[in-house]
Amino acid sequence: AQKxxxxxxxxxxxxxxxxxxxxxxxxxxxxxxLFWYKQxxxxxxxxxxxxxxxxxxxxxxxxxxxxxxKSTSSFNFTITASQVVDxxxxxxxxxxxxxxxxxxxxxxxxxxxxxx
Amino acid sequence: xxxxxxxxxxxxxxxxxxxxxxxRSLDFQATTMFWYRQxxxxxxxxxxxxxxxxxxxxxxxxxxxxxxxNHASLTLSTLTVTSAHPEDSSFYIxxxxxxxxxxxxxxxxxxxxxxxx
Numbered sequence: 332a333q334k335x336x337x338x339x340x341x342x343x344x345x346x347x348x349x350x351x352x353x354x355x356x357x358x359x360x361x362x363x364x365l366f367w368y369k370q371x372x373x374x375x376x377x378x379x380x381x382x383x384x385x386x387x388x389x390x391x392x393x394x395x396x397x398x399x400x401k402s403t404s405s406f407n408f409t410i411t412a413s414q415v416v417d418x419x420x421x422x423x424x425x426x427x428x429x430x431x432x433x434x435x436x437x438x439x440x441x442x443x444x445x446x447x
Numbered sequence: 448x449x450x451x452x453x454x455x456x457x458x459x460x461x462x463x464x465x466x467x468x469x470x471r472s473l474d475f476q477a478t479t480m481f482w483y484r485q486x487x488x489x490x491x492x493x494x495x496x497x498x499x500x501x502x503x504x505x506x507x508x509x510x511x512x513x514x515x516x517n518h519a520s521l522t523l524s525t526l527t528v529t530s531a532h533p534e535d536s537s538f539y540i541x542x543x544x545x546x547x548x549x550x551x552x553x554x555x556x557x558x559x560x561x562x563x564x
Contacts, residue, residue: 366552374538376491376555378449422490433479433544435553437490 333358335425337438344413345446352408352441354423360384364426365399365406366435371419382406413445450474451543453556460531461564467527468559470541476521477543481553482514485538497524531563 334357344350356365367379380390382399390397394411410417420442424435450473460466470480478499483491495505495516503516513535515527524543528535538560542553 368555373557374540374560375557376540376542378552378554381552433553434481434493434496435542439490442488 333360333425333427333436335423335436335438337421337423337441339441340439341442341444343444343446346415347412348445349409349411350413350443350445352410352421352423352443354406354408354438356404356406356423356425358404358425358427360427366424366426367397367406367408368422368424369419370422370440376422379408410443413443415445415447418443418445449552449554451541451554451556453541453559455559456557457560457562459562459564462532463530465527465529466531466561467525468539468541468561470524470526470543470556472522472543472554475543477524478521479544480518480524481542481544482516482524482526483540483542485540485558487538491540494526528561531561533563536561536563 336355338353342350363384365382369377369379380397387399387401396409398407420440422440423438426435452471452473454469458466480497482494484494485491493506494509495503497503497516497518499518499521505511513529518524538558540555540558542555544553
């Protein structure tokens with residue numbers, strides 16, 4: 332069965348600190364997609380990144396970076412020099428690439444609080 | 448691009464009434480739309496997958512007669528909560544995927560907060 336685990340329920344940091352959000356996934360599929368979404372207090376989920384299972388290159392986008400390691404089934408997300416506006420709930424999700432349904436399996440989410 | 452809207456953003460209704468929530472993809476066509484439910488401080492729970500022109504596929508445990516889904520066009524899907532009760536109060540979120548492939552990225556609407564009195 333597919334599963335996404337975000338072991339960190341809540342993280343609190345002070346502004347300008349770096350923070351890493353962990354995501355571990357389980358799947359038997361060889362083709363799959365991994366996502367990160369941000370949910371600010373307003374409630375709308377904002378797409379951050381998609382990574383397919385054949386692309387293990389790490390990615391950097393501004394202050395955001397992602398570390399995908401198939402060997403440990405992890406897809407961790409790091410925010411560098413955090414800001415108050417980064418405060419939100421962050422969800423990691425897994426899509427089943429073989430069944431072609433597009434369904435997403437979400438982790439439980441990590442609430443990040445960045446204090447000024 | 449890839450904007451999804453939902454209407455209404457919030458609704459309060461009396462127990463026993465029905466509520467319709469609309470989900471629209473504004474700048475792209477979506478053969479597949481998804482409906483989720485989210486309780487406070489919890490993750491998103493997939494309720495059903497909506498495909499344009501066909502019946503929705505419901506997840507186990509979701510009552511299809513209570514949560515009616517209609518995907519009439521490539522840009523519109525509706526969720527109707529029939530005979531709503533207080534336990535149906537929740538945050539309902541839709542998402543839409545582009546036509547290219549069903550495994551493409553899902554873009555989420557802003558959500559609808561339903562309160563049943």
